[in-house]
Amino acid sequence: MEINIEKLIYGGKGIGKLYGKTCFVPFVIDGETVEVRVKKEKKNFIECELSSIIEPSPHRVKPLCKYFRYCGGCDYQHIKYEKQIEIKKEILKETLERLGKLENIDISKVIPSEKPFFYRNRVQFKVRGNQIGFYMKESNRIVNIDSCLILKEDLNESLEGLKELIEFLEFKPVEIHIYSTNLNQVLIKFIYPKRFKRFPLGLKHIKAFVNKNTVGIGIFEKNNEFLKKFISIGKQFVYEVINLEEINREIKYRVSINSFFQVNRFQVKNLVKEVLEEIKNENYKEALDLYCGVGTITLPIALYVNKVIGIEANKFAVEDGNHNKKLNSLKNVNFIKADAGKNIDILEKYNPDLVVLDPPRSGITKELLNYLNSKESIKKIVYVSCNPSTLARDLAVLSERFYIKNIKLIDMFPQTYHIESITTLEKKR
């Protein structure tokens, strides 16, 4: 059956019409005519598989990765990078207008990734027996890969060695996570499903197989979604550096094995710069940085405001933040361990004129939205989001008291459907 692809939607698929019903097709581009096979028909929509391309888009390219279409990691490798960005811009605008009921959305700036491949500094491999790779699309079967083109080069080197190493391990992990910083320091986590007797190898043995810059290993047990450390070998943290050229200042970060750091090694600096761009010309007295991690944005903000407080739920990240404050000789920063969405009593102790927030995909809670709308002192909010749907929901509420000054798209995740954005809001007069 032949259909025309009208547009791409959030999640990576394209949509078209088949006997009046909306159908979803992966690996297509708007404007294409394609042949599809029906996979699942529901009352209101049809899930299709792509059989062949009848009229290709001029933006179609040959995917570089041989696992593309099987592996669950990438969605857009068949699309030229410039067009990927255009699609994300359109989806972000459309989502904010449709779900957020916001009018005339203008994405005023787009920041593409300097490199659209080899950008990820972090990976979570799935393991089954001696197979290492990623889940297949919409399945928990594993694609047993020998390399991944969106990973930083040394993560691929480590994968090669891990494939040899895993054969010797009596107890096989279920996941292996690797993180390599922009200073090329590597941490590896082996994740086991339940308590096991012992991990048979030391750092020296592991290093013989994986990247030589590996400084530490953690052996973790997975209980539901929670990871509990069982054994640690070597260092349990690494360092990152961001160079703020405009003010000739380097910011250093310690990142523990349990802490978050932005995954696109080329874009983290640009993310920080774009947030600073929104605040540097005003003289803010007190800033709150909610969901602050190890202080990625908090510490640079400290260079421009009288005082900044970072709020973070992960105690390891808070410890890193406090360490990083000293590492960078910054005295006007404080990190507090709290749930930014629930511990509103803690936020109430402050009178911030600036709030920066960078929540997980779930966005922010009703309580936090209520706090932001009702706190008189807040003049500006800079909202960093990795999910357009929850951003739209939250902006709809915040637009009661704030207007949108600008929205920027920063592409943190080339080759995938994920959309990261920075929205600046100012209090209505």
Ligand SMILES: C[S@@+](CC[C@H](N)C(=O)[O-])C[C@H]1O[C@@H](n2cnc3c(N)ncnc32)[C@H](O)[C@@H]1O
């Ligand atoms: C998208 S990351 C952003 C971190 C930081 N802004 C950065 O750029 O590195 C989200 C952070 O929010 C933290 N987090 C998740 N839920 C939270 C909550 N309810 N309250 C406070 N922090 C939370 C996570 O531990 C993580 O560090």
